[in-house]
Amino acid sequence: MSDAPFTIRGTTGDWEIVVGLEVHAQVTAKSKLFSGAATAFGAAPNTQVSLVDAAMPGMLPVLNGECVRQAVRTGLALDAEIHRISRFDRKNYFYADLPQGYQISQLYHPIVGEGHLDIEPEGEAPKRVGIERLHLEQDAGKSVHDAHPAMTFVDLNRSGCALMEIVSKPDIRSPAQAGAYVRALRSLLRYVGSCDGNMEEGSMRADVNVSVRRPGAAFGTRTETKNVNSVRFVMAAVEAEARRQVDVLEAGGTIVQETRLFDPDRMTTRPMRSKAAAHDYRYFPDPDLLPVELSETFVADCAASLPELPVAKRSRYVEALGLTPYDAAVLTAERETADWFEALLADLVRRTGKPATELAKPASNWVTGELFAVLKRTGGGIEASPVSPEGAAELLALVADRTLSGSLAKQVFEAMVETGDSAAAIVDARGLRQVSDTGAIDAAIAGILAANTDKIAEYRGGKDKLFGFFVGQTMRAMAGKADPAVVNDRLKTALAG
Amino acid sequence: MEWRDANRMTALTDLTLAAMRDGLRARSFSAAELAQAHIAAVEAARPLNAFIVETPDHALKAAAAADAALARGEAGPLAGVPLGIKDLFATEGVQTTAGSKILEGFVPPYESTVTAKLFAAGAGMLGKLNMDQFAMGSSNETSAFGEVVSPWRARQPDGALSNRVLVPGGSSGGSSAAVAARLCAGATGTDTGGSIRQPAAFTGIAGIKPTYGRCSRWGVVAFASSLDQAGPMTRDVRDCAILLQAMSGFDPKDATSLDAPVPDWEAALTGDLRGVRVGVPREYRLDGIDPEIAAMWDAGLAWVKDAGATVVDVSLPHTKYALPAYYIVAPAEASSNLARYDGVRYGLRVNEGGSLDAMYEATRAAGFGPEVKRRIMIGTYVLSAGFYDAYYRQAQKVRTLIARDFARAWESCDVLLTPTAPSAAFSPGDKADPLAMYLNDVFTVPSSLAGLPAMSVPAALTATGLPLGLQVIGRPLDEAGVLNAGFALERAAGFAARPERWW
Amino acid sequence: MAVDLATVTRIAKLARLRLAPGEAEPLVAELNGILRWIEQLGEVDTAGVEPMAAVIPNHLRWRPDAVTDGGVAAAVLANAPASEAGFFAVPKVIE
Known part of the structure; x- marks a missing residue:
């Protein structure tokens, strides 16, 4: 991990990059921000469009309270100021997929003010990134440019879906930080439940503001690269755009403040032709809507409804459960993983009667080791895990009460994945129960010793390493089912003669 | 038959x-x-x-x-x-x-x-x-x-x-x-x-x-x-x-x-105005007010008194700024409200085979009349970068002051009585200058800016036989008071004239 | 703040109004006349005055999050000057 600032090495020296991100996150809601049309992804064109969304003459917006609630919850999760009074403004511009000729947004009085987000960029020190604001706004429709040689097709299904625009301060200084910011924000939104974070479906996308400067100099002119829709592309867009700007500046050129597009095939940015005209959005308060007023009770209820957030959860895992910071980070990165782990742990505590502090470590090891290996192989997230947390708890409980050894547990887990049967059923059906019965183990040991009198002599002559040989032979004779601790104990006694 | x-x-x-x-x-x-x-x-x-x-x-x-x-x-x-x-x-x-x-x-x-x-x-x-x-x-x-x-x-x-x-x-x-x-x-x-x-x-x-x-x-x-x-x-x-x-x-x-x-x-509707205080805003007594309008107004004040009301003088000091404020707020909102008429989803489309923007411009140029275009231009201008505070925001602040003027007036009166318009009907083309046309709304715009109920009641005929109306303005939600004052005026005026059929 | 021909042209462009030849010049004079008149608002001392937010005191109501609308593609498209395969169709846009 390096504390040295990230720089781009140019031909004339080093350049620092300055990045601010505007993330658009679609609010998890059944209906749109100002209409009762559905928000579900993938419907046939213009089927999730109300007359309001199509901006028919005389249609009026009515605010969806759930979108307000989710914005406030998200603001609270970002430790941000919640504005008790906010307003909707109209942002005026013409575009085929903007039916009203304006987007209802919040410029002058956003619902959420300043906050922050802690990030852990790969290979860099952890960092706190300032949040400038969060506001609610309408999504635009979708233009399809390549379906017809002379026409652009417009689908308004997305038109009017609620977005939270979350604007960072220009605190980001490297592609890794930009990536970590988007990852952390996505994780937080998913914890809060205010956005599903599905970047493939466009539920989350980022506008990337990039400028470069000599280390310590004033901010340079920035460009905005629109609608970047994956963590990898955000990092690539930052890198490519910063590199481009350095090249322009070093060639004696100047940076034009402009809107650009990211080309994922070439991993470069290019100017956006259609929006080249100078913008003048003529914002003014939407006269169809009144100010949004939030009561203290409402804000308190929003706060009370928040789940334990990743940062708090991580420190609890370390401090209360005794997990390593690394394991805690892995387990809390996604809410689903943490929920799964906690369900497993709770059930395990219930089954064994042992304290969570004792069970957390083996449970964590099993999740990050055995389970993740299987998930990697089967190619799915934890929500698609072939075993349930309760099924896993049953398995780990069998280890805890020494019914299964570690290696037997692995076999049983494989069988669980393969068959879908429960751990107990597999243990019973396949007779994989660990043998701790000293009679059977002593009988096996007697047989091994009788067949290896020469080795006994060598061992007794001081060749201690041979102990492992006797353990191995005994375990083999027991078909792997013997309790290794009992085998050790009985062998020592037997060899001591 | x-x-x-x-x-x-x-x-x-x-x-x-x-x-x-x-x-x-x-x-x-x-x-x-x-x-x-x-x-x-x-x-x-x-x-x-x-x-x-x-x-x-x-x-x-x-x-x-x-x-x-x-x-x-x-x-x-x-x-x-x-x-x-x-x-x-x-x-x-x-x-x-x-x-x-x-x-x-x-x-x-x-x-x-x-x-x-x-x-x-x-x-x-x-x-x-x-x-x-x-x-x-x-x-x-x-x-x-x-x-x-x-x-x-x-x-x-x-x-x-x-x-x-x-x-x-x-x-x-x-x-x-x-x-x-x-x-x-x-x-x-x-x-x-x-x-x-x-x-x-x-x-x-x-x-x-x-x-x-x-x-x-x-x-x-x-x-x-x-x-x-x-x-x-x-x-x-x-x-x-x-x-x-x-x-x-x-x-x-x-x-x-x-x-x-x-x-x-x-x-x-009782027509009984006993206990009702009728306010006369002194700022509406414009210099050079049409004598026939002034006479009708005076008659109206006499009628409400006859119906039991008391007449009080009130002041609405920001009245002269109502029209300019209106001609910022209304065009600004209109310029945005009318952006949806773009030839995409309904209505006229003029497509000359060019770009989307060319389609927008041709459609809107052909579809809107000159007055609509003028107001869209004014509205777009007053909202454009650098002018928002000086025009739109200032106008909305003046609107607050105008609403306060009325609120203060309601401390001393229950309804206001004014002429509805500064003149009787004119002929097409008489007011070719847009400003002259805008000034026709001088008595009606202030109450619009304040969202108040207001009505016009036929009250008199000019010497040439054209109707004139009196305006009653009331408190928010007091349509009952406005209508009843209107009812009393109507009874007193006994307006029975009707256009002689020539068509 | 007098407007000139360039401003009128820029505003017309912003408003997506194509001005016919000879249409912009008279607008310059007209708009200047109207703007001069509305600029008397500058005289009003509005220090400490809030811009009007609600004409009549009222509170913004919120609706519950429920799907109550949509599924009316035919009605949505019925007046469209051009549509194809359930989409609105417009002159091709190059991004």
Whole structure:
């Protein structure tokens, strides 16, 4: 991990990059921000469009309270100021997929003010990134440019879906930080439940503001690269755009403040032709809507409804459960993983009667080791895990009460994945129960010793390493089912003669 | 027989809404007869150009339903009443243009809340009434479907009717002309800066703009959202009360709708003004006020005193800034509200094979008339980068001051009495300078900016026989007080003049 | 703040209004006349005055999050000057 600032090495020296991100996150809601049309992804064109969304003459917006609630919850999760009074403004511009000729947004009085987000960029020190604001706004429709040689097709299904625009301060200084910011924000939104974070479906996308400067100099002119829709592309867009700007500046050129597009095939940015005209959005308060007023009770209820957030959860895992910071980070990165782990742990505590502090470590090891290996192989997230947390708890409980050894547990887990049967059923059906019965183990040991009198002599002559040989032979004779601790104990006694 | 039929038809078109209601319930005539009489009057009055679309089938269908309901004894409050509907109200299945080419052929798949309420109450629709394009105008000259001609004609010194055409006022000029000409007893209007009251005054009828938020704006083509209010236009104050009651009410589909009970306004009409303090805003006494207007105003003050009111002098110090503030706020909101007319989803599209932007520009250039373009230009300019604070924000602050002026006035009075317009009806082309036209709204705009209920009542005739109106302005939600003051004025004025039929 | 021909042209462009030849010049004078008149608002001392937010005191109501609308593609498209395969169709846009 390096504390040295990230720089781009140019031909004339080093350049620092300055990045601010505007993330658009679609609010998890059944209906749109100002209409009762559905928000579900993938419907046939213009089927999730109300007359309001199509901006028919005389249609009026009515605010969806759930979108307000989710914005406030998200603001609270970002430790941000919640504005008790906010307003909707109209942002005026013409575009085929903007039916009203304006987007209802919040410029002058956003619902959420300043906050922050802690990030852990790969290979860099952890960092706190300032949040400038969060506001609610309408999504635009979708233009399809390549379906017809002379026409652009417009689908308004997305038109009017609620977005939270979350604007960072220009605190980001490297592609890794930009990536970590988007990852952390996505994780937080998913914890809060205010956005599903599905970047493939466009539920989350980022506008990337990039400028470069000599280390310590004033901010340079920035460009905005629109609608970047994956963590990898955000990092690539930052890198490519910063590199481009350095090249322009070093060639004696100047940076034009402009809107650009990211080309994922070439991993470069290019100017956006259609929006080249100078913008003048003529914002003014939407006269169809009144100010949004939030009561203290409402804000308190929003706060009370928040789940334990990743940062708090991580420190609890370390401090209360005794997990390593690394394991805690892995387990809390996604809410689903943490929920799964906690369900497993709770059930395990219930089954064994042992304290969570004792069970957390083996449970964590099993999740990050055995389970993740299987998930990697089967190619799915934890929500698609072939075993349930309760099924896993049953398995780990069998280890805890020494019914299964570690290696037997692995076999049983494989069988669980393969068959879908429960751990107990597999243990019973396949007779994989660990043998701790000293009679059977002593009988096996007697047989091994009788067949290896020469080795006994060598061992007794001081060749201690041979102990492992006797353990191995005994375990083999027991078909792997013997309790290794009992085998050790009985062998020592037997060899001591 | 024929002569008697024609007479009976005329008698039916002379009835007020209240008389229609009573006559229908008494089975003196049928709703079908009533509808037919009005349909005939509409057809005979085409030279007035009051209607953009006539919908006799709608009126007849409603009449048939009303006759059936009346027979069952379960008719709604407006059962069988044929109305005119301003073309700003979206009507399901019937072309709605807002008086503009850009919406020509637009057939809404939805019904505005106000018209839905009227139809649910049993009313029928005779047609869509002509209007100033997007309600921008005070004379009806900006309609894309030809100007409405007032049924009124001035009288020459020799007593003969002049041939000079007069405007019916605007923007609800089709409504005012139709009601004055006995084509319908009631019509819907909308008022943004005086568009109900000024045409009512110009044509000798009554009209009320209720408190902002009383009538739902849902389905009414928007001009300036923070000012637009629907209201009724009828021949007398009682009919205003009846029609307003049917049009009003909370609508969850309009975020600015008021969640307040709708009183029985008709029951509030006593004409008794004892204990009522009538305010006279001194700033409305403009220098060079037309002597006939001043005389009417004085008469109005005498009438309210006769009805028991006391008259008090009040001050509304920011009055002179109302028009400039209005001509920032209204065009700014309009420039944004009219952005949706882009040729993509409905209405006119002019596509010359160029880019999307070229299509927008050609469509909007061809679809909007000069006054609409002028206001879009002003609105776009005042909102553009660097000017927002100096124009729009300042205007909204001045609006706060204007509303405060009224609030202060209500400490010493209950209603305000003023002229409705600074002049009687003028002729098309008389006010070619847009500013001269804007100044016609000088008395109506301040109460619009403050969202207050205000009505115009016919009060007098000029020497040349043209009607003049008095305006009553009331406290927020006090339509009852406004209507009752209007009722007292109406009784005292005894205004019985009607346009002599020349069409 | 007097507007000139360039400003009128820029504003017309912003508003997507194509001005016919000879249409812009008279607009310059007209707009200047109107703007001069509305600029008297500058005289008003509005220090400490809040811009009007609600014409009549009222509170913004929120609707519950429920799907109550949509599924009316035919109505949505019924008035479209051009549509194809359920989409609105416009002159091709190059991004």
